[in-house]
Amino acid sequence: MSDLVDVMIEAPGWDAVPLDALAARAAEASLRHLGLEPDDWEISLLACDDARIAGLNSEFRDKPRPTNVLSWPSQERGAGAPGVRPDLPEPGFDPELGDIAISWDTCAAEAHAAGKSVEDHVTxxxxxxxxxxxxxxxxxxxxxxxxxxxxxxxxxxxxxxDPYSV
Structure with missing residues (x-):
């Protein structure tokens, strides 16, 4: 695995899963699927709990409640028209794609409720x-x-x- 994802673990629940490996695998698969070389990019991942992510959700989205995952792109990359793929970043300029925060409490509860493993849900x-x-x-x-x-x-x-199939 590459050094693509820099993981910082704040909540002890994350000790139950191999988060470094899951994050690297998921991020690498995502980038490769879109034709990007994972070694060209960097992502920061904060593994926290519901209290921390609720504070972040309140501060950045004005939603004072926990959520499963939040992301902060390093640049605006969204597509201008509905349903159009966004322009992908060019390698060599700025390797930082952005930051992600993920909450153990919400992820574990959602996985349990859906009858799936925490590892699959986190991925x-x-x-x-x-x-x-x-x-x-x-x-x-x-x-x-x-x-x-x-x-x-x-x-x-x-x-x-497929996580969206019923």
């Missing part, structure tokens, strides 16, 4: 967050359809089931 959420760092979004329906299709393809390449 999905990191893929989701990496796509956000690359300009993908799910606010508009067409963008959500595009982003979910990319997630399903990446997770399929990793041998994981």
């Amino acid at each position: 999905h959420l990191i893929v989701h967050a990496v796509l956000h760092l690359l300009g993908y979004d799910h606010i508009r329906d067409q963008d959500a359809t595009l982003m979910e299709a990319e997630e399903v393809a990446i997770l399929g390449n990793l041998g994981l089931d």
Whole structure:
């Protein structure tokens, strides 16, 4: 695995999973799927708890509650038109793609409620967050359809089931 993802663990629950390996695998698969070389990029990942992510969600999104994952792209990369793939970053300029925060409490609870392993759920959420760092979004329906299709393809390449199928 590369040094693509710099993981900082703040919450003890994360000791239950091999987060460094999961994050690297998910991020590398996401970048390779989109034709980007993982060794050209850097991502910071904060592994925290619900209290910390609720504070971040309040500060940056004005939503004072916990969430599963947040992302902060280093640059605005979103597509201008609905359903259009965002322009990918060019290697060699700025290797930093952005920052991700992920909450153990919410991730573990969601995985349990869905009857899936925490590892599989965390892998999905990191893929989701990496796509956000690359300009993908799910606010508009067409963008959500595009982003979910990319997630399903990446997770399929990793041998994981479609998280959106019922």
